[in-house]
Structures are given as structure tokens and as C-alpha cells.
Amino acid sequence: MKRIAVLLLAAALMLSAAGCGREKSASVQFFSMDTIMEITVYGKGAQKAADAARAEIESLDAMFSVSGTGSDIRKVNESGGGAVSEECALLVSRALELGADTGGAFDITLLPVIDAWGFHTDDPAVPDPAALADAMTRTGIGAVTVSGDMITFAKDGMGIDMGAVAKGYAAGKAAETLKKAGITSALITLGGNVRTVGAKPDGSRWRVAVQSPFDGDDYICVVSVEDCAVVTSGGYQRYFEQDGNTYHHIIDPETGYPADSGVVSATIVCGDDALADAFSTAVYVMGAERAQRLWREYDRSFDMIIVLRDGSVLVTEGIMPFVEAPGVAVTEIKR
């Protein structure tokens, strides 16, 4: 009888050992902020933490949506200014600062221009030049003031669109939520924005691919990271065609037309999620030379992977050791 017990115990130990290598994980996929999102969490309490992170993102979507009923941003746009929640005011204020830091290349006041192009509709089209010129007069980050929870527009018909910063901010808040729940390993993808929490469950770095702007099913390089954001902006996913020309959705605030700086994909890697999101757009708009100046002015506190129209890639020195780009011409940007 003892022998049976010993054998059964051994069998039980073998089976439980087989399961030991498997980390508990949970994954939620959902649609928010007009894109597909996925949160994968590892460790104890994974499902509960993933659900909490999702709830955080959805509440921020309700706050920052340009079209959502009752959103702070819609309210302020329809009323030509007004009071918003403290969190909304703080992010608008931060976005204006980031816009100033980029010399206006990142601009949350382009809503009238985006509306003229119809990018928030199902039928975008090249706007009439007079309509576009009129929309351009109603933009400018210098014409928006945030004081406490009050947002004021200096011009009639202005509006703000937080689309190029809210996803990054939301990813950062979701990461915070996960960390507060004791999670040390997670992966958050909000559309094209990636946010890693800690390292992978086995302790290695996350491998994040940067989508190729030339082939939607391929990637141009892979960067290995931990506990930071990897955000890419490119005009190759949201665009329309008219009269044989392609028009993408990233507007150059100086011209009112889709940016054409020679950069076809701009990726920012850093721990500041809102900055990563805003600067990826800014770098796409401003081009490689201005982007390098911005990187140096910012004391290299973020890193960049810039893909140029000819397929060559520029990588800042901070992440150069972590970038794999087989068969691609890569130039290191040094201080």
C-alpha cells in the first residue's frame, strides 16, 4: 500500500512539475480610441489587473474622444472653450508644451483642418483651397490657454484633437494600473502604440518589431526593450486615394496638407508615454534633420528609429545596441 502511495505521489509531482514552467497569464482584446487594443498580463492576479487596465483606457477614451457623447474634448470644442476635468486639463496643457518643444510640428489644434479633409468621416477628400485656408486661420497652439481646469480658445471656431497623444497617455496610465496591482510583466498594444511593463516573464527584453512602411505584412527592424513605450507614426495605414494621389492623415501644421518630410516612419522609444506618442508624430512631420536637433536639445532622453523614403534607417545611439535590422542600411545618430 505504501508503494502505491509513493508511486501516486511521484506521478503527481511529475505532473505538477510539468505545469510549473507555465506563467499565469491573461489577455484582453477590445476596441477603444478608434483602434484595436490588446493587453497581455503575466503573473498572479493577471485577469483582474488586465480588466482594470482596460477600464482605465476606456474611461480615458470617454474623456478625450473628439466625438464621444459627453467627452470633455467634445464639450470644449462645441462650446468654444470651458471647464474640463483636472486630468484632461493637465494633458491638454502637457500637449501644448510638447507642441511648443517641437516648434509646432506636433499640434493639437489642427481639428478644423482635419475636419476640412474629412479624416474623421467615412469619406475623406481633398478640401477646397479656400476652405482649407479658412480652417488654417483657426489653428495654433499659441491660441489655446489652460488655466486650472479652464480651457480658453483665442479664436472662434477652434477645436482640439488629442488623437496623437491620448493613446500614448492611456498606455502609460494602463501600465501604472498594472504596476499598482503588483504586475511586473505585461504587454500593452493600443493600435500601433506598444507599451511594455517590466521585462518578459523569463527576464529577457520584449522584442518589438517596427512595421515596414513599404510592406504592411513585414517589419523593418526589431528593437528589444523593457518597461517603456515604443510608438510609431506613419502615413501608410490611414490614408485615402483621390485622382491617383495618396493622402495620409498626418497633417503638417505649416501647410495644412499631409506631411511630406522624407520620413516615412518615425518611432520613439522612451519611458514617457505621452512624449513618445506626440514626438513620433512631430518627427514624422518635421523630418530627420530637425528631429536630430530635437533629440539633442532634449538631452537624448528619448530614442528614435527613423525610416527615410529611400528605405534607409537612422537610429539614435541609446538604442543602437538593441536594434536588429538585417539587410537594412542603418546609420547611428550620435550626439
Added chain:
Amino acid sequence: MKKNLIWAAVFAAAAMICAAIWFLLPRHSGASVGIWQNGELIKTIDLSAVTSEYELTVEYEGRKNVIRVGPGRIEVLEADCPDGTCVKRGELSSGRTPIVCLPNRLVIRYMDSPGGVDAVAGGAG
């Protein structure tokens, strides 16, 4: 001694049965793709086991996506969404980025990350 041998044989047989069950359990092969609708996995297809082409239709709130499945490949053939991005996207050949139809809340992607890649940063933002 004989009893011990019997017990050893019983134990070995039990271990082999366990191992057989373990290996026969369905799991995702490298060619297995999942189709999600509004965050819910509605179908998995092992593309390496597909021998001839076929189509399947999925509906969301009265709108349809027609998906064409072939040996080693999958694509959205038709969609009555406004932008048709999922159709323009073409085949999920190397599988590094998913096929997404935002209006119809449809996602098609490989179950396992190909090439050891954990996520893809893309230019939707």
C-alpha cells in the same frame, strides 16, 4: 520482486498514457490563425492543414466580411465596411501584423508571434 515489477509496469503505462494525452492535446501550431470579433476568439484555423481554398463569412451588426482561406494563407476578400482597409491589406502571409477591420471589429492574426516578435509598433497613430 514480481510485485515490484508489476507496479513498475503499471506506473510506466500510466506515465505513457499521460504523455500521450499531453502530446495529443490541441495546441496552436506556428501556422494557426485566430479570428476575433469584438474581442472574442470565434474561430481558429491551422493554415498548414488547409488543402483547398474556401470562403467563410462573418457578420457583425448586419455587416459582413468575406474571408478567403487557402493553403498557408488567409485574407479578407470582401467587406461592406466604409474604408475597405482590411481588403486592401491583402494576405496575412508572414503574419507579423494582423488584418484588422475596425468598423466590423474583426481581427485576424497568427496565434503565436512569428519570428520571436512580441508586438508590432505600426503607423496607425
